[in-house]
């Protein structure tokens with residue numbers, strides 16, 4: 321049964337919210353967990369669809385998965401009997417391709433269905449495959465499957481042509497048990513890369529330089545058991561920071577690493593919001609109308625592409641003309657048409673959105689085109705006058721745990737109801753008046 325969010329906008333968000341574990345770190349870490357034959361305990365997992373689907377894929381190849389609770393899992397890779405990840409798994413979650421690097425790194429062979437395109441662009445994986453070949457693996461693609469195998473993986477000096485989070489993680493996985501030394505140049509530096517490297521090192525790997533553009537790996541014979549806690553999700557945190565500013569509220573966002581949020585905090589302060597940093601929390605508030613700005617997405621520590629739709633929504637309500645340049649993906653403005661239905665004045669020319677700030681939005685029925693665009697539409701609905709519905713929320717639930725409960729706990733009128741359930745919608749309308 322498809323659900324939708326129904327939201328009555330216009331209420332500032334007040335209170336505290338606790339951020340869950342980072343989805344994009346957890347996906348790499350769960351794949352890495354199968355590389356040992358001992359039991360690994362991972363906690364602070366976000367309870368979101370992408371994680372649950374990847375755990376199913378891991379169980380599907382025969383690993384033992386014991387879900388301790390919503391946010392913790394024990395994995396043992398000694399029972400793996402198959403190194404083929406079928407198309408069904410990869411269709412559901414692209415990041416199943418991390419199992420390619422993990423299985424190749426552990427068993428010197430792996431087969432994964434080619435991931436399709438995505439809602440935000442073509443998203444090739446040529447750099448992943450270039451890395452595997454550089455380590456001595458044969459990689460060929462036939463019948464929609466990527467087949468990789470190697471007599472032995474040997475370290476090498478690899479230059480990424482594109483700064484790629486996925487390729488950096490996948491090559492780290494394949495190289496951590498290869499013979500000798502591997503260097504990854506032009507590596508991505510996102511916090512989740514560092515988290516995957518730290519996790520691998522906690523299992524006995526020897527990886528240095530994660531978080532810089534040069535990662536040095538010395539292959540080890542075996543990896544062992546580990547207990548590890550995932551870092552907080554930088555993008556979930558950023559989404560709540562934007563929601564607090566957009567609704568002119570005052571929210572304490574807990575369980576964050578402020579350093580990971582610097583690009584977002586800097587931009588919020590630049591446009592007139594207030595951001596206070598604590599050890600593991602940030603407080604965001606705004607009471608005046610915010611100002612225009614220029615955003616250009618770039619790899620970490622630049623402004624994150626995963627925050628582009630949410631921040632564009634904020635700028636669509638700020639005074640003046642702003643521009644948002646999306647330099648990572650080629651099709652990440654699909655939310656603009658939906659936002660225009662709420663009254664936004666945005667024109668997209670190539671990879672630049674030109675935004676004329678408007679005074680307010682009005683509620684509308686909108687549809688989430690992808691994960692972060694969906695989150696942006698929820699932020700817009702929280703500000704819009706009147707009632708909005710957001711459907712296709714399965715996209716949003718891929719990356720946001722208990723999104724409607726976390727937002728309602730901050731004072732918003734927001735519920736998740738079955739789509740086309742007029743009775744539930746009318747009940748909501750009567751309740752919010």
Ligand code: EPZ
Nearest residue numbers: 344415443444445446447448482484485486487626648649
């Ligand atoms: C990761 O995707 C994230 N997903 C994305 O978050 C995020 O937007 C992206 O990194 C950038 O930060 C996960 O971590 C699961 P890339 P990934 O490889 O690894 C090109 C979300 O909202 N490229 O860094 O696929 C690619 O086309 C998701 O949680 C190649 O050309 O991103 C893109 O233009 C959306 N060849 C650029 O590099 C390759 O082999 C960056 O992609 C790989 C990538």
